[in-house]
Amino acid sequence: MGTQSQHNTTFSPETLELVKRIIARYPEGKQKSALLPVLHLAQAEFGGWLSTETMDYVASLLDIKPIEVYEVATFYTMFNLKPVGKCVLEVCRTGPCALRGSDDIIEHLQKKLNIRDGETSADGMFTLMTVECLASCGTAPVMQVGDHYIENLSCESLDEILDRLRAQHEQKAS
């Protein structure tokens, strides 16, 4: 895989400091507890997804077996096991959002970006994922983009939101 060669599997010194502090939150010998927080850090630092190398690296940091990391990473839906676009749109599809039109939102995004659920747009900018309840039913429909929720979505507001997200990422890149 092309991503492997450019993959430098060590955390930055700052992140390593943070990992140390996270491990210290748990009792002596219970460093496996730090697995979920450290996987989140790894996904953020290594391109938005977890490669096998990344997971093996996390296993070595926490002194656990690689299979223990694979078992966990494949269980929880927030971990991406394949490369994703620069901006991941996670649209809630569960009941309360569906009652307020999330099906239309998902369909609109699929048409607009010409991708299906789980796919990345041709320009590598957007990955569309449908997710289950985000606990934002009072402001439905909702999607998560990075660290934030975008609430009260409508098909009309989506175009403007996509433009804004694209601009933000281009700005960050330059």
Added chain:
Amino acid sequence: MAKITIDGIETEVPDGTTILNAARQIGGAIVPPAMCYYTSLQQSGGKCRVCLVRVAQASARDPRPLPKLVASCSTPVQDGMIVENITSPDVLEARKGVVEFLLINHPLDCPICDQAGECDLQDLSYAHGLATTRYEEERRTFEPIDIGDKIKLHMTRCILCYRCTYVADQLTDERRHGVLNRGDRAEIGTYIQKAIDNDFSGNMIDVCPVGALTDRTFRFKSRVWFTRPLDAHRNCEKCCGKVVLWTKGEEVLRVTARKDKYGEVHEFICNECRFEHKNLSDWVVEGPRHIDRHSVISQNHYEKINLVALKKEIERQIQFQKGRTNGNNPNALTA
């Protein structure tokens, strides 16, 4: 010690004994089936739900029934507990449901499965399942893979009992496979193709209740009921060396550990004994192996539960119990 009644049969067992083990001490038709519990593997049990029973009275102190059926393999007895297994229509109905669930995504490829004839799921299906399926949807499938040169994994057949992962955790020096993904997408795997290769990995085959993990050295060699099982042993530095040889004429087709009548191994064997000694001359043969549980091996033991016969059986057991207690040996059952 705790007094407990299972399907009308009273017995006394040490505190902390599970309902399932108390039932096994009584023996006979009232023993709940078990697909995931395995005595010699810590943490096993509670998952498959075929051993669910009804607790009609929680204990002598608290005579109320428990609100839900409980997993007999993981629920300890209480003094004065009254349990219903095959005497409870609810239990039988629930068990029928669990068997159906275990089968909806199962390929039912018994005709080409090496486990056929000694398969716990096959036995269970004959005893409790339906002759037809109500499941009309697409079945989940996986490609079979080799994990190492000795073991074949047919994930389609797996019922996710987790036993093989406990073998790897508790018997081998490094567990390399585990349960990946979740829900009905969950699978046994190594994530990346990795061989599982160490001295005790072969025991994963013996603990597998279905044909998910099979012995590649025995693959398609023979239907198991055409083989002749022999108890045998050899001096082994790694393990107890006590095995069963599955033979045809002079040929040793496969070697397994010895299973008790509940299909459990208590003395695990090493891979050298299992895979490297396929000559009769490597072994001291003790004699024919008596097998008293498995479906096809033991031939046609899966008739429908006959209530008249059952009542007779229970009466026989009660008389047997009375005989024991009159004999002033209350510990006879646990001995």
Added chain:
Amino acid sequence: MRRQLLLKDINVPGIQSYDVYRRQGGYTAVEKALRGMSPEQVTEEVKLSGLRGRGGAGFPTGLKWTFIDRKSGKPVYLVCNADESEPGTFKDRYLLEHIPHLLIEGMILASYAIGANTAYIYMRGEFRWIFPILERAIAEAKAAGFLGSNILGSGFSLEIHVHPGGGAYICGEETALLESLEGKRGNPRLKPPYFPAVMGLYHCPTLVNNVETLATVPSIITMGGAEYARIGVGKSTGTKLISASGHINKPGVYEIELGLPVEEFIYSDEYCGGIWKGRQLKAVVAGGSSVPILPADLILKTAKGEPRLMTYESLAEGGFQTGTMLGSGGFIVMDETTCIVRNLWNFTRFYHHESCGQCSPCREGTGWMEKVLHRIEHGEGRPHDIDLLDDVAKKIEGKTICPLGDAAAWPVSSAIRHFREDFEYHIRYPEKVRNPKHFEIEPLVPRRHLATA
């Protein structure tokens, strides 16, 4: 205006910060408890208050605290369940995000009562922006001497850490949460033997309480348990946060005094403000997606014709035949254009997606139900499918390791019980239901049964 305990200061500017929270009277409950009450007295007040777990099960909180094995010699842990994921529920997020110190104050009180010196907040990983808010609040509380060692000179010490989940509804189940906190897959544990109060986190005695439950404790200590118990009706004491969503004019989080009539909650401008677009009410899921759905007539009035109240008891009146549950307070309202089958397929897809896969009935049964419902909703249903679904649900209910099996089965059983006509319509008119908006185009008008001469 009714009494508010949790949300009374939520709109005070800057209430996220320690200074403002303190100025509004924050942390006085901790001062009261640590300076003048024994841990047993704190527990006693919570017992007196009649507070019941706000996460969904409604178990008496004070009683749960007394289960903690304090003689084991092992450390005792408090874990705050902030893995809010029950569809229709978003109240905990509101507290975490806007008034974090209220939770921290409650956690200090609970930890003091049970003798815990380490506490974790297990928060669902998706709430990424809330982590810095909580971490800042914890640092502020520590700087002010309310966390750390020897708090207020009492000799009691406490550290609180925030722990992210990874995206799994099942981790809201307390034993799955503990597995997850130990860095494992979120597989629920067997009870027995793993009762958290005895064999919880790292096999030590552990108390797991919901965010709202813990955030209520400061009010109880301040006003006294007996005074708190005066709010509400019968065994439903105090106030409760209700997350209102769906087809209403004013979705949001509302703090109600338990005992409020359901009709008032739905139609009053103080709360939901009525059904949107001037439409009629069709159904309500009153306590998060897991609880039985009720049709309009049964949610407003019990089968006996009495007004239905927002209490644990009143909502459950009539059992599952004609009642439901207060659950987590996730109040999902559906108007007359809602397709019950489509909504149920959606919920069932959720449970299928979230089943951990450990035990067979839930692993296999949830997927089976989703597939059958998908067929019915997409015009490929068969007459026997309805009874099949009902039977599969029955074979899951009560047979699983954890309550997710029940949570998946109850919506199915109740939808068939109360809305069988919706299902039959789908099977009778497959070409009509192939349009996903079928009931918006042509609402299903229930057949009127005429008394014949």
